[in-house]
Amino acid sequence: MSEPVVTEGDLAEMAEQVWVSYLDPEGVNPLVPHGDVKQLSEVHSTVSITGSWHGHLVYASSQNAARKAAAAFLAMEPDEVAQEDISDVLGELANIVGGNVKAMLPAGCFLSLPTVVLAPDTASYYPAAERISGLYGVWDGEPVSISMWQSVKQEASA
Amino acid sequence: MKILIADDSRVMRQIVTRTLRQAGFGDHDLVEAADGKQAVDMAVAEKPDLVISDWNMPEMTGIEVLQQLRAAGNNVKFGFVTSECTAEMQQAAEAAGSAFFIVKPFTAERFDEVFSPILG
Numbered sequence: 001m002s003e004p005v006v007t008e009g010d011l012a013e014m015a016e017q018v019w020v021s022y023l024d025p026e027g028v029n030p031l032v033p034h035g036d037v038k039q040l041s042e043v044h045s046t047v048s049i050t051g052s053w054h055g056h057l058v059y060a061s062s063q064n065a066a067r068k069a070a071a072a073f074l075a076m077e078p079d080e081v082a083q084e085d086i087s088d089v090l091g092e093l094a095n096i097v098g099g100n101v102k103a104m105l106p107a108g109c110f111l112s113l114p115t116v117v118l119a120p121d122t123a124s125y126y127p128a129a130e131r132i133s134g135l136y137g138v139w140d141g142e143p144v145s146i147s148m149w150q151s152v153k154q155e156a157s158a
Numbered sequence: 159m160k161i162l163i164a165d166d167s168r169v170m171r172q173i174v175t176r177t178l179r180q181a182g183f184g185d186h187d188l189v190e191a192a193d194g195k196q197a198v199d200m201a202v203a204e205k206p207d208l209v210i211s212d213w214n215m216p217e218m219t220g221i222e223v224l225q226q227l228r229a230a231g232n233n234v235k236f237g238f239v240t241s242e243c244t245a246e247m248q249q250a251a252e253a254a255g256s257a258f259f260i261v262k263p264f265t266a267e268r269f270d271e272v273f274s275p276i277l278g
Contacts (some may be wrong), residue, residue, distance in 0.1 A: 017263050018263050020263075021263030021264065021265060022173070022263060033190050062187075067198075070169070073172075073173060074169060074172060075176065079167045084168075085168075085169060088167050088168055088169045089169050091167065092167045092169055092170055095167075095214070095241050095262075096241040096263055097241075098241065099241025099242040099243065099261075099262065100239065100241060100243070100261075102242055102244060103242070103243045103244050107245070107246055108246075109244075109245065111214055111241075111242060113166070113214060113215075113216065
């Protein structure tokens, strides 16, 4: 099987930029990959990519990690963060990584607005798509993952 | 100066505001728009000196906002802060009259570099 269009290493680089910029500017609490694809999540967000490439980018984490991310984005304490802020940040995380992923894909792709689901990523199904790469790890003891799903139909016709 | 920040994410509007402050531009008058249509309306009603816009927004995209403003003869200084950074988008932005293109995630240093010549 050929290497995916966006690899785990690419996702790790993008995640590192997000962590350094917003989630861990002091560089003390990075996302530590462990590669366990069966890691459980509690919330997730998705952006879809269409055009010259078809698929989805999925950001998933525990509720605690999402709350901590919102707190870091807003420079607040985790217990001060509203559910609305958590949803907003989850969507923005998928949007930021999705936008950077798009830059690696063939020209002519379109990125959707993010969809946020306050349920495990296993609650969403992507018909006719399969996971082609993923970054799975822990941030401050909490599970976080970023995965790429590609349209099977497009791959078959490529 | 008055700055209009257009982004459908309230959190991202706050981050842009905070980063402007960190980069030393905290004294300006800031107004916010939560989607593309509101950005057009506020760019007309509020007469900002600068518009900092997301690209992918409900109602109208950022590039549509810029195009509509220019078509109406509004030459407000306008640029993008977006997670999307393809060459085709940067070219489209430039062709429409965009003054800058900042890619998310961004830093205060990047804001300083882009906005110092504009905001002084």
